[in-house]
């Protein structure tokens with residue numbers, strides 16, 4: 241299916257309409273941003289790597305019973321997806337303390353969180369995606385109680401599936417962010433799962449292999465994403 245008009249330009253992806261009102265094309269661009277868009281750079285191959293990485297993970301998740309929006313790869317940096325009505329919240333699960341939780345609670349990076357912890361954030365760049373709780377979601381009508389339960393249980397199911405997948409590749413899944421939406425009457429995982437929205441460390445050395453390399457200016461960002469893809473067996477293909 242061919243892409244038609246541009247509907248939305250995000251920080252790293254553009255979203256296009258298609259002939260089918262229920263389907264969209266996601267174009268993964270090379271643009272990389274952090275700190276609410278304050279730090280920006282275009283990184284060669286990033287769009288293609290993230291698109292194909294996301295397709296691999298979404299397919300694994302669907303096979304494991306996590307319904308999601310992914311339909312097919314339609315180009316090296318484009319995928320066809322179902323058009324969801326998104327909830328304006330981000331769901332984060334943390335297996336190991338890093339990033340935001342260390343700043344907020346003053347805990348040391350690297351400590352195991354047992355059991356893993358769960359946080360909701362409001363999707364709002366202007367407000368820097370503030371942390372919210374289930375009462376906020378209920379009071380402001382951002383989602384129904386049953387939707388909240390579904391998002392939590394699917395986010396934890398993703399943890400079971402992906403912790404094992406990454407661990408088999410010698411990687412620690414430190415934390416990740418997911419977004420959900422409604423399609424007909426079902427709640428599906430939407431957005432993307434790539435090293436842009438999760439933290440992955442080498443299990444032996446704890447070397448960072450995710451977007452923290454960009455945020456912290458560590459270099460070798462795409463080389464790290466490709467290393468993760470190679471270890472998982474993602475078949476990366478690039479046009480000449």
Ligand code: 5GP
Pocket residue numbers: 330332338339340341369415416417436437438439451
């Ligand atoms: P933190 O709260 O520590 O900044 O983020 C927790 C996890 O969620 C990290 O894996 C981070 O990459 C991801 N995450 C949180 N908010 C966003 C966001 O707005 N965009 C992206 N790409 N990832 C996010």
